[in-house]
Amino acid sequence: METDLRLESSLWIGNKRYRAVLTGWHFNWTEVDKKNRNKKTISVPVAEVVGVEEGRVEILPHKSVEDSDKDFTVCYVKRSSSGGSYGLLWRLGRTQFSCPSRVLRDQWIKHLRTALKTHSPLRPHRLLVFINPFGGKRKGRQIYHSLVAPLFELAGISAHVTVTDRANQARDYLLKKDLTGFDGVVCVGGDGMFSEILHGLIGRTQQEAGLCENDPSVTLQPCPLHIGIIPAGSTDCVCYATVGVIDPVTSALHIIIGDSQPLDVCSVHHASALVRYSVSLLGYGFYGDVLAESEKHRWMGPLRYDYSGTMMYLSNRSYAGIVQYLPADPLLSSPRDKTRCLSGCSVCSRSTERLFPHSADSASMCSSHFSQLSCDSEDEWVSIKGQFRCVSLTCMSSSCPKSPLGLSPSAHLADGTGDLIVVWDTHPLGFLKFLYRHTNTQDQFDLPFVEVHRVKAFRFFLPSDKEEEGYEEIGSLSGTVDKEERVCSVETVSRTGSQQYLVDREVQREKPNEQKTASSFLCGLCCSKAPAVSVWNCDGEILPFTDILCRVHGQLVRLYARGIEDGAAMHDFSETEKSERSRILHK
Numbered sequence: 001m002e003t004d005l006r007l008e009s010s011l012w013i014g015n016k017r018y019r020a021v022l023t024g025w026h027f028n029w030t031e032v033d034k035k036n037r038n039k040k041t042i043s044v045p046v047a048e049v050v051g052v053e054e055g056r057v058e059i060l061p062h063k064s065v066e067d068s069d070k071d072f073t074v075c076y077v078k079r080s081s082s083g084g085s086y087g088l089l090w091r092l093g094r095t096q097f098s099c100p101s102r103v104l105r106d107q108w109i110k111h112l113r114t115a116l117k118t119h120s121p122l123r124p125h126r127l128l129v130f131i132n133p134f135g136g137k138r139k140g141r142q143i144y145h146s147l148v149a150p151l152f153e154l155a156g157i158s159a160h161v162t163v164t165d166r167a168n169q170a171r172d173y174l175l176k177k178d179l180t181g182f183d184g185v186v187c188v189g190g191d192g193m194f195s196e197i198l199h200g201l202i203g204r205t206q207q208e209a210g211l212c213e214n215d216p217s218v219t220l221q222p223c224p225l226h227i228g229i230i231p232a233g234s235t236d237c238v239c240y241a242t243v244g245v246i247d248p249v250t251s252a253l254h255i256i257i258g259d260s261q262p263l264d265v266c267s268v269h270h271a272s273a274l275v276r277y278s279v280s281l282l283g284y285g286f287y288g289d290v291l292a293e294s295e296k297h298r299w300m301g302p303l304r305y306d307y308s309g310t311m312m313y314l315s316n317r318s319y320a321g322i323v324q325y326l327p328a329d330p331l332l333s334s335p336r337d338k339t340r341c342l343s344g345c346s347v348c349s350r351s352t353e354r355l356f357p358h359s360a361d362s363a364s365m366c367s368s369h370f371s372q373l374s375c376d377s378e379d380e381w382v383s384i385k386g387q388f389r390c391v392s393l394t395c396m397s398s399s400c401p402k403s404p405l406g407l408s409p410s411a412h413l414a415d416g417t418g419d420l421i422v423v424w425d426t427h428p429l430g431f432l433k434f435l436y437r438h439t440n441t442q443d444q445f446d447l448p449f450v451e452v453h454r455v456k457a458f459r460f461f462l463p464s465d466k467e468e469e470g471y472e473e474i475g476s477l478s479g480t481v482d483k484e485e486r487v488c489s490v491e492t493v494s495r496t497g498s499q500q501y502l503v504d505r506e507v508q509r510e511k512p513n514e515q516k517t518a519s520s521f522l523c524g525l526c527c528s529k530a531p532a533v534s535v536w537n538c539d540g541e542i543l544p545f546t547d548i549l550c551r552v553h554g555q556l557v558r559l560y561a562r563g564i565e566d567g568a569a570m571h572d573f574s575e576t577e578k579s580e581r582s583r584i585l586h587k
């Protein structure tokens with residue numbers, strides 16, 4: 001194949017001569033000066049060629065073609081530094097080549113197009129597009145029509161576009177309508193809109209496979225259609241964590257070239273029924289309260305989260321709960337290992353082999369992988385009981401513009417695990433420190449009232465009144481609970497379903513004397529009585545239940561993305577840019 005696709009000849013760009021070579025994987029052109037010396041080479045991976053057209057094509061302001069039988073135009077992905085974000089911005093590069101003859105021109109076009117087909121088999125031809133006109137700053141329609149549609153047209157993609165009239169329209173379409181002939185589904189909106197697509201596609205796939213989504217021990221069927229996200233929402237966390245930038249053009253180019261990024265999905269169950277799926281944030285306590293408060297202020301747009309975040313911080317709330325989790329294999333990775341899940345991540349690649357071994361039939365694989373969810377191996381579950389500021393589970397880093405490294409900076413997109421973050425009740429300034437560390441490169445887990453565990457499954461329930469009394473008593477006896485300052489407490493470890501025993505936790509005090517005055521001041525601000533129970537924020541939706549069981553399904557869906565790109569792709573950058581990016585990426 002490689003030899004068939006190879007082509008080499010002189011080509012002209014303007015009045016300069018170039019030596020052009022197509023090797024199969026790469027298309028390179030090198031300027032040759034009058035003395036036949038080679039100058040700078042431009043090398044484009046074939047997989048990143050957007051399109052090859054006859055003639056001299058102009059793209060902006062609209063696509064136009066100047067017909068000429070010796071010219072052809074190649075459009076491709078060009079990278080540029082993204083300033084603030086840690087991913088790379090992609091732009092459309094375009095070069096017009098002239099050939100000495102029409103025959104050679106046709107040969108170049110044919111070879112390049114064949115190479116494209118061979119090396120990017122996942123490029124979409126037909127896409128379903130759903131635009132939420134009310135997401136984020138309400139610019140979804142404009143973003144799609146001015147920035148994305150022209151690129152899809154250039155790449156020869158046919159798009160069936162729906163601007164939604166109501167919530168869940170996209171989900172219902174995917175659950176019921178004929179999807180034959182579509183390669184993928186694109187959402188233009190935020191994490192809520194992505195979640196609609198996720199629910200529609202996962203539900204449809206399980207219906208067709210005859211699988212029951214309610215049963216957490218069932219291994220779900222991975223979705224055959226890819227999902228593309230054109231960011232136009234408020235948090236845009238799924239886009240940011242899988243692409244590294246919030247930029248519609250970059251995302252459109254990832255879709256066009258058929259990039260493929262598997263993603264873990266967590267199913268959330270209550271009383272033997274599926275409640276929802278989550279990929280980014282499943283959060284109780286602070287994040288639940290912020291979401292509930294923010295819904296009252298939707299008119300503020302994305303700013304509603306800043307406002308509600310401040311209000312909820314000042315409310316100084318904490319909640320009692322019992323958290324139980326099934327730990328993931330600590331030999332594979334850890335949430336404190338300081339690694340980053342970058343494009344081509346080896347932890348995720350190894351998980352693909354583990355999750356989908358070549359020949360194993362999926363039924364036997366699922367039962368061995370997930371027997372732990374049934375009661376017979378209850379002894380592997382670890383249990384924590386106490387008073388918490390927040391309890392969160394995230395299947396990926398959940399980085400977003402507000403938090404460039406995310407809720408769990410070392411989490412993996414596609415390793416079949418989630419990170420469970422437990423923030424015990426603490427002093428207000430301690431909690432502020434925890435939150436503030438999400439916005440910079442300091443480690444938010446390096447605080448005595450925070451713990452993080454890599455898990456395969458997780459349960460949460462409210463303690464019975466009796467248990468709550470017992471816990472407070474034990475806390476006070478061991479000196480670890482200071483009710484007034486709401487410092488945290490006691491851990492319960494369950495070894496078997498029936499026999500539980502208590503293990504006193506190390507005293508966790510994070511309250512230097514000088515913070516007490518500030519604490520009283522802040523408590524004065526939050527005059528309203530805090531409720532005893534919070535709500536779950538599930539990727540921006542409030543769950544109607546508090547007691548839940550969650551299981552992570554490895555690589556259940558695929559996005560048109562490739563994860564965050566590392567230095568290998570930085571050949572266009574200066575040394576200063578490279579070292580700055582490395583510093584951010586590798587913290």
Ligand SMILES: CCCCCCCCCCCCC/C=C/[C@@H](O)[C@H](COP(=O)(O)O)NC(=O)CCCCC
Nearest residue numbers: 190191192233234235236237281309403435539540
């Ligand atoms: C003192 C500075 C405090 C800064 C705190 C920063 C913490 C940010 C963590 C953000 C994690 C985001 C996880 C993603 C959640 C989204 O699924 C969800 C819905 O998004 P959308 O559909 O776009 O509206 N967003 C939220 O729940 C917002 C959480 C904001 C918390 C402050």
Ligand SMILES: Nc1ncnc2c1ncn2[C@@H]1O[C@H](COP(=O)(O)OP(=O)(O)O)[C@@H](O)[C@H]1O
Nearest residue numbers: 135136164165166167189190191192193233234
């Ligand atoms: N036409 C519509 N009218 C009202 N709500 C919609 C519409 N289309 C989608 N939605 C819902 O809007 C919610 C928020 O959408 P999203 O695009 O995530 O914006 P944001 O990031 O600002 O929250 C989603 O839960 C989605 O189901």
Ligand SMILES: [Ca+2]
Nearest residue numbers: 264395412417
């Ligand atoms: Ca994961």
